[in-house]
Amino acid sequence: MAVAEAKREAAEARIADRPLPKGAKWADEARAAALARVRSMGLPGRRDEYWKFTNPATLVQAEPPAASVLETGESPVFGAVDRLKVVFVDGVFDPAQSDELAMEHIEIQRLSEAAGTDIHWARDLYGALETRGQTPVDRPLAALNTALAEDGVVIRATGRAPKPVSLIYLHKSDSSDAYLHHVIRVESGAELTVLENGPAAARFNKVMEVDVADGGTFHHVCAQGRDHERRSATHVFARLGEESVFKSFTLTVNGVMTRNECVIELTGDRAVTHVAGAAVGDGVFHQDDTVFVTHDAQDCESRQVFKKVLRNGAVGVFQGKILVKPDAQRTDGYQISQSLLLDEDSQFYAKPELEIYADDVQCSHGSTSGAIDEDLLFYLRARGVPRAEAQDMLVIAFLAEALEEIEDRTLADELLGRLEGWMARRRQG
């Protein structure tokens, strides 16, 4: 009882003095309903089973801990990709740095604008997929986002988008506490790729709701910014129609606290979803991938591939669940989570779960945790590759298997190249 009380108190502390954004009636109602959900659930606490391996305290507390801004002087990630740029600075849309919000085969708007429009397609989705995702597990930080987020984008793809929409999250203030909420609808047969990159804020709470209609295709590639002290809690909620495709990849390098939740519902037959992630942590680093895939239609395929490289006391968490409902026959579910621990101080916690109610299914899951293979290391060194470089080659090779899940080779190669560059720089001190 006391625990539930403390969680609700945490929620009240967090929402106190934060008026809900104002918009059209439907938006106001969605936000008020979300606020009510937050109040009844409370915010995550240490004792929550779903937060067993990750302490939510700093994601929950009323004020964000400060996070200094990392100046890298590097060219921006995805900078060479032909894309539609949408820039947010500490969670606020920046029209000056963004491209004009217009592209063939898509409708794209700021959330604040869409939420102020009485009749808008987003009204059926805003907070709706998030709400669905609250069962069977509470995700209060997502509801908090639905209640409080003012900005974000809403995108409707009606055909094949000629280039990706690239959401760029700049971090300029040490104390920013940002919420962004994106709503995406991929219409029947349409195709859209959304890229995300950047640290976003000192503390970032992001929700992306993605509704993929029959035969639609959605690709998502995200590179979370490298600022060491940043914290973020992200949620992706996706619903997939018949023969639709949803693929998402996230790269996490640095960040003291990251919780990425991905909640996917396969509601149409023969839908396909792949979720993957690669994480690289050094020192004070805690990264948690929590994935929940529900098979609620026949002949669907889901695949989860997560790889983490941890050193100097870094902590990685993977909680992945595949739920197969009674009618979801001929489900093909796969899940693998692996960690490479570069020393004995680092830790990886994995909780793979299968819950299957249909009888004709193929599901497999596996989780491994290991050190660098000394035999491979010696082989490389015996050929002249210095130890640190040899180790990085093996680290990259390990992560590459997760990056292979990105369908667009150019994007995958860019991220691989970045990783190599960052590691080389690190070696050079």
Place this chain on the structure above:
Amino acid sequence: MLEIKNLHVKLEEEDKQIIKGVDLKLEPGKVHAIMGPNGSGKSTLSYVLSGREGYEVTDGTATFDGQDILDMDPEERAAAGLFLAFQYPVEIPGVGNMTFLRTALNAQRKARGDEEISSADFLKLVREKAKELEIGQEMLKRPVNVGFSGGEKKRNEILQMAVLEPRLCILDETDSGLDVDAMKLVADGVNRLRTENRSFLVITHYQRLLNHIVPDVVHIMADGRIVKTGGPELALEVEENGYGDILKEVA
């Protein structure tokens, strides 16, 4: 070139002596063969020379061009010109053969204070050497040794040797698992590399390889020691009579 004196080696983790006093002097341009029963310490000797962890040198020295190598890192030894063709080459998923070769070559060049090789020159070099060893483009594109047959792995070792151009080549049973034609390819590859200042230490169980790579000296190793040294005829004797007589003779 290589001088081993009274070398004693035990396992780091256990109290188990494996090399029990080896002396060997390899002059530039020479080929020495080491034969010996299974478990006599041949591979261990090659690992210790190339710097693998897990062994402890309890006595003796090994110098390469007068330099004590036993305290050097494996990569330093490689850059100094030492190469071990492994008895069991490992598979390295996720690391492309070409990337690997290039990284290795450039790392060695860098360590020696040379410029990196250009992409074009590198490609040309590898293509040429690969062709001689009948290694196809497809194999070059694959991750290091992944899915290679036993013989292909051995040929890949020789390719690396040809590209890296070491001065001291230790071949640990490079002939085992090779069919007759592949053995010929590998032997030709080695012979092409024979020059007056490159030396070879060829570990083998079979005299046949030594028909192709004719050694100057043959050593018989048993129970961690070199128990007999002679000319190529020693290999023939082993082939015909096994180790029994030799071991009895020295016992």
